Amino acid sequence: MVATEEHLSYVTQINDEIDAAAKQRGTGIARRTDEYIADKIKSGKAIIAVNRNEFVGFCYIESWGHDEFVANSGLIVRPQYRGMGVAKRIKQAAFDLSRKRFPNAKLFGLTTGEAVMRINTELGYEPVTFAKLTDDERFWAGCQSCVNYDVLQRTNMTKCLCTGMIYDPAKVAARKEAAKAAAKKEGWFSRLFGK
Numbered sequence: 001m002v003a004t005e006e007h008l009s010y011v012t013q014i015n016d017e018i019d020a021a022a023k024q025r026g027t028g029i030a031r032r033t034d035e036y037i038a039d040k041i042k043s044g045k046a047i048i049a050v051n052r053n054e055f056v057g058f059c060y061i062e063s064w065g066h067d068e069f070v071a072n073s074g075l076i077v078r079p080q081y082r083g084m085g086v087a088k089r090i091k092q093a094a095f096d097l098s099r100k101r102f103p104n105a106k107l108f109g110l111t112t113g114e115a116v117m118r119i120n121t122e123l124g125y126e127p128v129t130f131a132k133l134t135d136d137e138r139f140w141a142g143c144q145s146c147v148n149y150d151v152l153q154r155t156n157m158t159k160c161l162c163t164g165m166i167y168d169p170a171k172v173a174a175r176k177e178a179a180k181a182a183a184k185k186e187g188w189f190s191r192l193f194g195k
Contacts (some may be wrong), residue, residue, distance in 0.1 A: 002097060003046040003058075010048065010055045011037045017055075017076045022147070025112070031145045032074065045101075047093040049077075049086055056081045059094045062139075063102055069134040070098045070105040075116060091119045095167075104169060108133050110143075110162035117163060124172055125165040130157065133164050 011034045018031055040046040040060040049056040057077035063070050072094040077086045098107050107125070110133075111117060117127075133139075140157055143149050152160040 001048060001093070002044055003041040003048040004044075005042060007041055007046075007048050007050070008038055010050075010058075011041070013055050014058045014074075014076065017058075017078055018074060021076055032142070037074070045097070047090050047097065049081075049090055051081075057086050057090050059090045061094055061098050061101070063105065064134040064136040064139045067102055067105055069136070069139075070102045070107050071134075071139065072098060072107060072109050087115060088119050088122075091116070091123065095123050099169070106169070107167040109165055110160070111165065112162050117165065120165045120167075123167060125167045128164050128166045130159065130164050132166060 014037055015031060015034060022031075037046070037060070040062070041048075045062065046058065046060040048058050055078065057075075059072055059075040061070055061072055072091065075087060075090060075094075077090070095107065098105070108128075109116070109120060109125070111120070140152075143152055143160075146152075148161045
């Protein structure tokens with residue numbers, strides 16, 4: 001569900017879960033301030049999963065480059081709820097929220113997690129080089145709290161341990177149109193030659 005002000009009590013727990021996951025995996029997950037997470041919740045840009053009153057998982061969206069790009073970030077699911085499809089449902093909800101609020105924006109994310117890469121692929125994302133992501137310096141500044149930030153700096157912001165993935169609605173629409181045209185052509189061909 002889209003988080004509301006009634007979920008503000010979970011902010012510190014969300015950040016603590018992000019930190020614990022980063023330490024456990026030994027990979028970078030950028031920590032945000034409690035105020036930043038609270039702002040996402042207050043502005044209707046966060047998805048939260050709860051079981052009764054227990055925090056289960058979270059993700060937020062943020063627009064960059066004059067709303068040309070939208071990142072789905074901060075995906076976290078508490079360990080006892082992993083493997084149940086919670087992350088997939090949270091990512092789908094964040095995807096839907098992003099498409100609703102920013103219908104023409106390219107959606108993107110950075111991840112080191114194989115499960116997130118699979119979910120993103122199912123949603124229509126494709127792996128891309130960092131050059132195809134936003135050039136908004138504010139986004140990249142958010143990577144400074146990641147343990148791998150030195151890699152990003154050494155490569156002049158072109159590579160890191162994360163994989164960049166993007167969903168481009170214009171490309172998706174073009175593919176759908178091409179598929180329709182191919183199906184129409186196939187139908188015509190079959191009628192013409194009786195196949």
